[in-house]
Amino acid sequence: MASLQGRPPWMANNGPAKFEVTRTVDMMCHPLAASLKVAGETADARVDFALAGLTGPIPEAMKYAVRGGKALRAFLVLESARLHGINSARAQPAAAAIECLHAYSLVHDDLPCMDDDALRRGQPTVHVKWDEATAVLVGDALHSLAFQLVMETEVDAQQRFILTHTLATAAGARGMVGGQAMDIAAETAAEPLTLDQIMALQMAKTGALISWSAMAGPRMAGDKEHQLRIYGDCLGLAFQIADDVLDVVGDAATVGKAVRKDQAAGKATFVSLLGLDGAKRRAQDLVTEACDALSYYGDDAETLKEAARFVIARGH
Amino acid sequence: MASLQGRPPWMANNGPAKFEVTRTVDMMCHPLAASLKVAGETADARVDFALAGLTGPIPEAMKYAVRGGKALRAFLVLESARLHGINSARAQPAAAAIECLHAYSLVHDDLPCMDDDALRRGQPTVHVKWDEATAVLVGDALHSLAFQLVMETEVDAQQRFILTHTLATAAGARGMVGGQAMDIAAETAAEPLTLDQIMALQMAKTGALISWSAMAGPRMAGDKEHQLRIYGDCLGLAFQIADDVLDVVGDAATVGKAVRKDQAAGKATFVSLLGLDGAKRRAQDLVTEACDALSYYGDDAETLKEAARFVIARGH
Numbered sequence: 001m002a003s004l005q006g007r008p009p010w011m012a013n014n015g016p017a018k019f020e021v022t023r024t025v026d027m028m029c030h031p032l033a034a035s036l037k038v039a040g041e042t043a044d045a046r047v048d049f050a051l052a053g054l055t056g057p058i059p060e061a062m063k064y065a066v067r068g069g070k071a072l073r074a075f076l077v078l079e080s081a082r083l084h085g086i087n088s089a090r091a092q093p094a095a096a097a098i099e100c101l102h103a104y105s106l107v108h109d110d111l112p113c114m115d116d117d118a119l120r121r122g123q124p125t126v127h128v129k130w131d132e133a134t135a136v137l138v139g140d141a142l143h144s145l146a147f148q149l150v151m152e153t154e155v156d157a158q159q160r161f162i163l164t165h166t167l168a169t170a171a172g173a174r175g176m177v178g179g180q181a182m183d184i185a186a187e188t189a190a191e192p193l194t195l196d197q198i199m200a201l202q203m204a205k206t207g208a209l210i211s212w213s214a215m216a217g218p219r220m221a222g223d224k225e226h227q228l229r230i231y232g233d234c235l236g237l238a239f240q241i242a243d244d245v246l247d248v249v250g251d252a253a254t255v256g257k258a259v260r261k262d263q264a265a266g267k268a269t270f271v272s273l274l275g276l277d278g279a280k281r282r283a284q285d286l287v288t289e290a291c292d293a294l295s296y297y298g299d300d301a302e303t304l305k306e307a308a309r310f311v312i313a314r315g316h
Numbered sequence: 317m318a319s320l321q322g323r324p325p326w327m328a329n330n331g332p333a334k335f336e337v338t339r340t341v342d343m344m345c346h347p348l349a350a351s352l353k354v355a356g357e358t359a360d361a362r363v364d365f366a367l368a369g370l371t372g373p374i375p376e377a378m379k380y381a382v383r384g385g386k387a388l389r390a391f392l393v394l395e396s397a398r399l400h401g402i403n404s405a406r407a408q409p410a411a412a413a414i415e416c417l418h419a420y421s422l423v424h425d426d427l428p429c430m431d432d433d434a435l436r437r438g439q440p441t442v443h444v445k446w447d448e449a450t451a452v453l454v455g456d457a458l459h460s461l462a463f464q465l466v467m468e469t470e471v472d473a474q475q476r477f478i479l480t481h482t483l484a485t486a487a488g489a490r491g492m493v494g495g496q497a498m499d500i501a502a503e504t505a506a507e508p509l510t511l512d513q514i515m516a517l518q519m520a521k522t523g524a525l526i527s528w529s530a531m532a533g534p535r536m537a538g539d540k541e542h543q544l545r546i547y548g549d550c551l552g553l554a555f556q557i558a559d560d561v562l563d564v565v566g567d568a569a570t571v572g573k574a575v576r577k578d579q580a581a582g583k584a585t586f587v588s589l590l591g592l593d594g595a596k597r598r599a600q601d602l603v604t605e606a607c608d609a610l611s612y613y614g615d616d617a618e619t620l621k622e623a624a625r626f627v628i629a630r631g632h
Binding site: 050054056057058059062104105108111113114131132133134136137139140141142144145147148151153157158160161164165167168169171172173174177178180181183184 | 456493
């Protein structure tokens with residue numbers, strides 16, 4: 001086997017390595033800010049562990065791309081898992097997975113041939129800090145890592161299957177990428193989009209991953225996902241309306257990315273179609289609907305309700 | 317729920333739809349050309365089915381990108397499955413998955429910021445026929461589709477887990493993307509790569525997916541993968557050496573993509589390091605080693621042996 005001496009030791013694959021965590025069962029409801037911070041740190045730690053031993057620009061830029069966000073999606077995974085009796089240690093890989101998938105989409109969306117953005121989360125985008133080829137590969141590697149991680153969620157095989165399969169459909173041509181393609185097509189369309197079309201577009205582009213995150217808990221537990229599906233769908237739309245509002249009223253330094261881009265491009269948005277006040281009211285109605293859907297969980301869901309209110313009150 | 321009327325019907329996710337196939341148990345060994353043709357048609361049909369109902373440039377370009385290749389990886393999946401008693405109908409999703417993953421990597425590798433190729437499989441590359449943004453999204457959507465499909469392989473949950481998890485690691489920063497990054501780094505390195513470095517690079521860049529394909533059968537069946545691991549590793553390297561030879565002796569019309577690029581870039585290749593005859597001999601030795609590893613399967617493995625010989629005799 002002299003011909004194969006070049007095989008690097010890290011190519012051996014004996015299944016996922018063991019990520020050791022202290023298994024405290026934390027079924028307490030915590031304030032939002034603390035929960036988001038823990039979710040972000042959890043995702044970062046998992047990604048670091050998955051990339052341990054790798055050096056060079058790709059793993060370095062992968063960690064860079066995952067860091068510094070709100071970690072809203074990881075939080076939704078951990079919180080919906082907690083509501084369904086799945087402790088953090090078991091849900092952490094899925095939380096890290098959705099942050100990797102989200103980060104890949106941002107890295108690719110920021111490319112010059114896509115939205116051509118130089119600023120993301122208040123930092124230079126990956127293709128600016130490194131280069132375009134690195135950004136393409138970093139997005140691709142984060143995309144694969146998301147599926148590696150979600151498969152490491154410590155739940156029954158059937159539940160892991162549902163989590164992984166729904167993540168693939170939420171991410172692909174029928175979900176996030178489909179929405180992104182509709183968004184690009186809208187830029188050159190003869191007519192601006194209608195409200196229904198924008199809602200369909202945004203529920204795919206932004207909503208699919210947010211809804212997946214909110215439904216992760218019941219899916220891990222094999223429970224009904226109905227309440228958290230309504231919550232996630234409403235939250236995703238409210239989130240996008242808030243983004244459109246921020247694009248009009250925010251400043252780049254606070255928002256952490258370029259603003260006033262939609263207006264300059266003459267794109268139809270929730271604000272252009274509903275007016276600024278109308279868009280804010282619609283977002284508020286969606287948050288109320290999201291919170292109502294959680295009444296089933298009682299006080300236990302307080303942090304998720306706080307998250308819904310935060311989504312439309314945030315400055316970034 | 318008036319606020320959610322914009323939800324398009326295709327966003328409903330009730331698990332994988334049923335793909336109906338005639339369940340003939342075909343345990344016969346067929347000639348290579350016929351087997352490759354069937355593998356390609358199988359992958360194409362599965363991708364068409366997965367994209368049914370979607371319209372627009374993304375699904376259209378996804379189908380375009382998957383078509384027209386040799387379907388070597390899909391063939392390896394189906395053939396190694398057959399050797400382990402898994403019939404074609406059960407293995408088809410995994411065969412389609414690896415072709416989607418391979419196609420995504422080609423679409424992204426061909427981008428102007430990567431290899432900047434205008435020709436692939438004798439046709440215009442996706443970013444030439446459509447545009448760069450479409451090519452980025454098409455690669456991303458094929459990447460997600462690969463994980464959707466591999467999860468639909470009709471084997472036990474534990475086997476499906478191993479298939480999917482190993483596909484994610486083979487594709488990511490420790491596999492294909494890692495090798496691609498090493499390849500890009502080599503272009504600007506002060507010293508040309510050594511033979512050991514090129515072998516490590518190629519076993520990640522090209523080898524990881526080929527080995528995964530060859531090992532898919534025993535992994536589906538829960539059998540030992542040792543023999544097919546050796547076969548796949550040797551085949552992957554032989555394949556890449558043959559690619560380097562074709563880059564020197566082939567013409568673009570036959571090869572189906574640009575040639576003489578490595579030489580022009582001053583890159584170290586198997587040919588530059590071993591000479592043309594030395595490279596051909598090394599490829600022949602690897603094919604012998606690959607075929608020897610299959611002796612365990614007797615005459616049943618004749619088509620896989622034919623594939624190994626084809627890999628170094630091919631003109632494209």
